Amino acid sequence: MIHLSDVYQSYATGTRALQGINLRIEDGEFVFLVGPSGSGKSTIIKLIIAELLPTAGRVTVNGYNTTKMRASEVPYLRRTIGVVFQDFRLIEKKTVYENVAFAMRIVGASPQEIRNRVAYVLDLVGLAHKARRKPTELSGGEQQRVSIARALVNNPSLIIADEPTGNLDPDRSLEIMMLLEHINSLGTTVLVVTHEKELVNQFNQRVVAIDGGLIVSDRTGGYYQYEQYENRYKHPGESTPEPTEQPEQPEQPEQSDEQQA
Amino acid sequence: MNNRHNFAYFFREGVQGIFTHGFMSFASVSVITTCLVLTGTVVLLMLTLTGTIDELGSVGDIRAYVDETLSDENAAALETTLRAIDNVSGVDFIDRARGLNELKEQLGENSTLLDGLENDNPLRNCYRVWVTDIGDYQDTVRAVENTRGIAQVYASVDAVSELQRLRNILGVASLTFVIMLGMVSIFLISNTIKLATFDRREEIGIMKIIGATDGFVRAPFFIESLILSATAAVIAFVLQWIIGDAIVESALSSLTFMKVASFRDYLLPYLGAFVGTALIIGVLGSLLSIRKFLRV
Numbered sequence A: 001m002i003h004l005s006d007v008y009q010s011y012a013t014g015t016r017a018l019q020g021i022n023l024r025i026e027d028g029e030f031v032f033l034v035g036p037s038g039s040g041k042s043t044i045i046k047l048i049i050a051e052l053l054p055t056a057g058r059v060t061v062n063g064y065n066t067t068k069m070r071a072s073e074v075p076y077l078r079r080t081i082g083v084v085f086q087d088f089r090l091i092e093k094k095t096v097y098e099n100v101a102f103a104m105r106i107v108g109a110s111p112q113e114i115r116n117r118v119a120y121v122l123d124l125v126g127l128a129h130k131a132r133r134k135p136t137e138l139s140g141g142e143q144q145r146v147s148i149a150r151a152l153v154n155n156p157s158l159i160i161a162d163e164p165t166g167n168l169d170p171d172r173s174l175e176i177m178m179l180l181e182h183i184n185s186l187g188t189t190v191l192v193v194t195h196e197k198e199l200v201n202q203f204n205q206r207v208v209a210i211d212g213g214l215i216v217s218d219r220t221g222g223y224y225q226y227e228q229y230e231n232r233y234k235h236p237g238e239s240t241p242e243p244t245e246q247p248e249q250p251e252q253p254e255q256s257d258e259q260q261a
Numbered sequence B: 001m002n003n004r005h006n007f008a009y010f011f012r013e014g015v016q017g018i019f020t021h022g023f024m025s026f027a028s029v030s031v032i033t034t035c036l037v038l039t040g041t042v043v044l045l046m047l048t049l050t051g052t053i054d055e056l057g058s059v060g061d062i063r064a065y066v067d068e069t070l071s072d073e074n075a076a077a078l079e080t081t082l083r084a085i086d087n088v089s090g091v092d093f094i095d096r097a098r099g100l101n102e103l104k105e106q107l108g109e110n111s112t113l114l115d116g117l118e119n120d121n122p123l124r125n126c127y128r129v130w131v132t133d134i135g136d137y138q139d140t141v142r143a144v145e146n147t148r149g150i151a152q153v154y155a156s157v158d159a160v161s162e163l164q165r166l167r168n169i170l171g172v173a174s175l176t177f178v179i180m181l182g183m184v185s186i187f188l189i190s191n192t193i194k195l196a197t198f199d200r201r202e203e204i205g206i207m208k209i210i211g212a213t214d215g216f217v218r219a220p221f222f223i224e225s226l227i228l229s230a231t232a233a234v235i236a237f238v239l240q241w242i243i244g245d246a247i248v249e250s251a252l253s254s255l256t257f258m259k260v261a262s263f264r265d266y267l268l269p270y271l272g273a274f275v276g277t278a279l280i281i282g283v284l285g286s287l288l289s290i291r292k293f294l295r296v
Helices: A041-048 A071-078 A096-106 A111-124 A140-152 A170-185 A197-201 A224-233 B003-020 B022-057 B072-083 B096-114 B134-145 B157-198 B201-209 B214-253 B263-294
Strands: A002-010 A016-025 A030-034 A056-061 A081-085 A158-162 A189-194 A206-211 A214-220 B062-066 B088-094 B126-131 B150-154
Touching: A002 A041, A016 A041, A016 A214, A030 A041, A030 A170, A041 A056, A041 A158, A041 A189, A071 A081, A071 B201, A081 A140, A096 A111, A096 A140, A111 A140, A140 A158, A140 A170, A158 A170, A170 A189, A170 A197, B003 B022, B003 B214, B022 B157, B022 B214, B022 B263, B062 B072, B062 B134, B072 B088, B072 B126, B088 B096, B126 B134, B134 B150, B134 B157, B157 B201, B157 B263, B201 B214, B201 B263, B214 B263
Parallel strands: A030 A189, A030 A206, A081 A158, A158 A189
Antiparallel strands: A002 A016, A002 A056, A206 A214, B062 B126, B062 B150, B088 B126
16 A cells, blocks of 8 residues: 655755655555656655655655654565666566566565565566576566566555656557556556556546646546546646646546456 | 675675676786785895894894903903893903914914913913894993993994994884885775776666665775685785796895795785785775675
């Protein structure tokens, strides 16, 4: 579970990245976090994985209060989260198998556990037959699936995908998103950061829109909600939105047919 | 973290890192080896020079002439008193007859000039006294002068104090050189290791994001540095042995007045110093260099 309560974030440069964010994501949810560049999406990700501490407010992730925990506890919080990056961040000198196994070595898993679990997740992402290849020998979509396998291998309760389809063509993007949705159906909370409107609109999931460091929309069922906000509040020439009222409280996300099943 | 499962991984990664970053590994070993050999050679030269000065100091032995009023037996008995003086390393009694013979030897062909003096020897009984530490030469001369039964003392106090001064200057110069070389070594090594870790900053970043502890990230680097440092120490030791034998001994031994310090006399101290210094510099350099990349 992720809970951001009255979170403000300012940088040394004077930039106010977040201006009082309240966001709650329950276990098992699938959430898209959308918004334009510089809206504060990446800052939220950094706060969740404790790469940043909030200037004010409280961030609680999987039972860890990041503002109160010791630095030595950060790795243990991160082990409850699987992170998927836009640029994959695979270690090029290691094979696909080693890239995934590496994440299990970090938690001190035995060689037997590593063999069993890595084989399972590579099969899940459809790359069992490419286990001995190096990342550079794979396509972008395949590299992203390795990255997802690595994020999954320690069985985290939360997966954060930061622009996971940013470097992929539309077909591969849809594949990756469907894979994430499948992972979510197995019980893992998934938070996808993206600005790909068409892709988001193909899924009937909760969409949290952020702009100018504020949550401007939190609804289930597509990116169009954010467009409505844009039409209403954003006028030509304005770079920062100034909503006249606090955004509506997040509604409980509607479960997809697959999840309900 | 289960270290039992991870140790083999750390070791494998450490060894792999050496070969993956071949040039940087070679550079690290070369820098550590060069600095150790340079420092070791300077120390060996310093030992040679100070040893030679000490040897030269023994030329300036003390000659103590015995009071003529003492009988030959009483004069010979003074040896015990002189030996009891601090810093005296040796005493040789030269009675009048031996003194005359030595004088004849020095005169060589002209020794006939001394013919007939055997029955009316004008020389005094005398002692040659050697000191242990020329640093205390003046005090020792004073103590011999104050010995009852000694009438007169000849000692090359000025020459010895000049040698002593030279030895002190050499000692300070050598120490300064060793310290400067040590500082240069640390600078070069930390830069070399920084380059190696900079090359792996992305890998370290990935490790940290997926939940690696600082210890887990450091371990392969630590093992890699340990292996590189130990290798450098062994290579430096072998090179120092060759240099010590071939260059120092053969070149300087032709200068017969020099007391050449042999590397073989200091094998264990050198091995200990090389391994200890290399490990400290290598491992500390590695751990300090990686620190800033751990802040993720």
